[in-house]
Amino acid sequence: MLVAGNWKMNLSHADAVGLAADVVAAVAADADDVGVAVCPPAIWLDAVAERLRDSEVRLGAQNVHPAASGAFTGEVAASMLDDLGVEYVIVGHSERRQLFGETSAFVAEKVRAAQAARLAPILCVGETLEERESGDAEAIVLAQLADSLAEVESADLVVAYEPVWAIGTGRTASPEQAQAMHAAIRGALAARFEEGEDIEILYGGSVKPDNAAELFAQPDLDGALVGGASLDAASFAAIVAAARASMDADDAC
Numbered sequence: 735m736l737v738a739g740n741w742k743m744n745l746s747h748a749d750a751v752g753l754a755a756d757v758v759a760a761v762a763a764d765a766d767d768v769g770v771a772v773c774p775p776a777i778w779l780d781a782v783a784e785r786l787r788d789s790e791v792r793l794g795a796q797n798v799h800p801a802a803s804g805a806f807t808g809e810v811a812a813s814m815l816d817d818l819g820v821e822y823v824i825v826g827h828s829e830r831r832q833l834f835g836e837t838s839a840f841v842a843e844k845v846r847a848a849q850a851a852r853l854a855p856i857l858c859v860g861e862t863l864e865e866r867e868s869g870d871a872e873a874i875v876l877a878q879l880a881d882s883l884a885e886v887e888s889a890d891l892v893v894a895y896e897p898v899w900a901i902g903t904g905r906t907a908s909p910e911q912a913q914a915m916h917a918a919i920r921g922a923l924a925a926r927f928e929e930g931e932d933i934e935i936l937y938g939g940s941v942k943p944d945n946a947a948e949l950f951a952q953p954d955l956d957g958a959l960v961g962g963a964s965l966d967a968a969s970f971a972a973i974v975a976a977a978r979a980s981m982d983a984d985d986a987c
């Protein structure tokens with residue numbers, strides 16, 4: 735399982751470093767099966783990397799450009815992230831698709847570039863409220879997934895199902911809605927890659943300490959991509975604790 739915090743465009747330098755230190759302290763435990771990662775704004779990656787050194791908490795970035803280098807003002811290449819010790823990179827987040835016009839074809843380029851630099855892409859997919867209400871959410875999400883994996887050969891990635899209507903709204907998908915979509919995504923990944931059914935599928939969209947346990951109880955939820963609640967170390971740690979508890983419950987079965 736993996737619990738990753740997407741800090742989005744929040745926090746000063748001092749606050750980012752402070753939160754990283756608080757997260758390290760709050761989630762401290764023996765190495766277990768729940769991976770924990772934080773994804774700060776790009777400009778704070780280096781400072782946060784320093785704070786995470788020698789801890790179990792991994793570093794992720796929120797974006798990457800597919801080109802190796804060149805005239806792409808304001809962009810960051812995968813090799814630069816790798817240089818800083820970044821292990822994950824979020825690609826295809828709905829905010830980037832909607833606000834910055836990123837297409838699935840462009841997202842697929844990012845997946846390939848990240849993998850080539852040994853970063854694990856966290857590939858986000860999800861439907862809008864209109865799409866959900868149309869009854870076609872599953873077909874739309876699976877098409878987005880297939881297009882965002884164009885010419886991708888490696889199964890070294892993480893997928894995050896983030897229904898757009900649940901992001902930052904306080905309105906989360908029900909455990910049943912999330913499970914149904916995760917199962918469909920798992921089926922598509924199994925058909926797409928030899929080891930596809932082992933790809934971790936995270937849920938994202940208003941995950942909080944009080945709804946995490948029921949989401950993690952679903953068989954095809956392998957963790958969470960957390961926005962707002964990841965900005966508070968205690969809330970984030972409570973979500974990590976819920977993931978650990980769900981793994982312990984699985985082990986007991």
Ligand code: 13P
Nearest residue numbers: 740901902939940961962
């Ligand atoms: P919230 O947890 O704030 O809804 O954000 C989810 C998200 O977009 C994570 O990438």
